[in-house]
Amino acid sequence: MSQLISARALWTLVRAGDLRARVRANREGTAAIRLHLAGAAVGTGLLDVLAEGPAPTAELARRMGVADTALLGAFVRVVAAAGFVDGGTDGPWRLTARGRAVVGDDLVRAAYEAFPGFHTALYREIGPLLAGGPGRRDVAEQGALIARISAGFEPFVLDELTRVVAGRRPSRVLDVGCGSGLQLAAMLAAAPDAVGVGVDLDAGAVALAERTLAGQGLAARSQVVQADIRDGRTGPLEQPFDVAVLANVIYYVPMAERVALLRTVAGLLTPGGVLLVVTTVATPQLFSRHFDLLLRAQEGRMELSDADTLVTQLTDAGLRPAPPRALAPGAPVVTVLATRPG
Ligand SMILES: C[S@@+](CC[C@H](N)C(=O)[O-])C[C@H]1O[C@@H](n2cnc3c(N)ncnc32)[C@H](O)[C@@H]1O
Structure with a gap:
């Protein structure tokens, strides 16, 4: 797939808004997807299950106890696109060095639990807090994760x-x-x-x-x-x-x-x-x-x-x-x- 951008399209793009801000917003959006994806790969047990050995999607579904094998396949393909596993488009899936680092280094794992978790939940849930709603209980309830990180x-x-x-x-x-x-x-x-x-x-x-x-x-x-x-x-x-x-x-x-x-x-x-x-x-x-x-x-x-x-x-x-x-x-x-x- 190769395509040259025409000068006219580029000019339209540049004039339409703040190109640098658009690039930055998209880059940060992709980083957020990567972070939450890694959190999900830890939270669902996907990376831990693959640490036991490579597996095709159906075997992975069995080991993880998930019902929707097709959706699991699509999920693992995103995790592969982010570099935590590899296996082409259909598996069998295995951990990459990046995936093994999550499983093998508790500080990495804790970061992928805490940042997509309570650290960013703060901003997803800030509306009710600003409206005077009850305080968060992260310190009271996440002591072990806070200590790990x-x-x-x-x-x-x-x-x-x-x-x-x-x-x-x-x-x-x-x-x-x-x-x-x-x-x-x-x-x-x-x-x-x-x-x-x-x-x-x-x-x-x-x-x-x-x-x-x-x-x-x-x-x-x-x-x-x-x-x-x-x-x-x-x-x-x-x-x-x-x-x-x-x-x-x-x-x-x-x-x-x-x-x-x-x-x-x-x-x-x-x-x-x-x-x-x-x-x-x-x-x-x-x-x-x-x-x-x-x-x-x-x-x-x-x-x-x-x-x-x-x-x-x-x-x-x-x-x-x-x-x-x-x-x-x-x-x-x-x-x-x-x-x-x-
Ligand atoms: C974030 S942890 C820090 C633990 C350890 N000092 C460290 O740096 O890893 C804070 C600890 O202080 C304890 N703590 C908070 N207020 C305290 C108080 N008034 N008296 C005794 N312990 C307290 C909490 O229960 C918690 O275990």
Whole structure:
């Protein structure tokens, strides 16, 4: 199929509207199709089923338990056109390297679940939100997926934590909102003589953190408690800590309550002890603005603050914050190390 565009057709096209904007709109539309298609290829189990071995359409329909084989064939042809599988027009279908990356790398899979899922559902459903409808429940209901997709930053966070801990030789470390417990485990690994406490509101997170610590042979040096950190010095929080981390938690707390929260955490530190805050911050970047909107659309009063506001809040809480440091190149995520005056 080859055809030259006539000069007259091109001229008409150029004069009819904003050609660049039309090209951009179509390119972005195609990218959106590709994203949602990949989400569907994950969500329907198509890629997982093909990871078990190549299959013609009829066999694929049997393995996936779908009724409409003809529609499945058309669906797989789109997935093939996007490069996740190959098999000509009729199969047998097999995963390409791109398809295997989705199945084999959980960060890729999580991205194809989260972005066509709650990240973009925000915009599909923004009308009722703007009209004052009930808040979204992504944070409440998608905690596991949010944790999986945040894992991309984990190497940077663990590196920073290891640096902070290794330079201080703490005897007690604290992880506030410990989630999976990976950060508490990293602190304990970097401080072989220390004991650690993880605190989380969520019973599932507490159980997960306990499994993480046990799996790394750190159960004897750690304790994980289900508690609201705002309740302060209770149970294993009675003895002070030399190092505390508050990673990806502050934006879940209403802005007006953040100084009180930070003051409570500061009160759990030894004089000279440090708090490392890790957080996404409000910047003009598209993803930062999007994440802030996603937070504001939730039930509860969540939002991002900018880095300067965070520094002011830490100061108002009685800590001495160092200048914020970018966690990873190009990402609107910072760390701030704040010291409790001795
Ligand atoms: C996004 S997760 C972050 C987990 C982990 N710190 C990380 O960076 O991967 C936030 C965690 O903070 C917990 N959390 C939120 N508010 C809390 C509070 N007031 N007290 C204790 N935990 C809290 C949530 O239950 C959730 O597990």
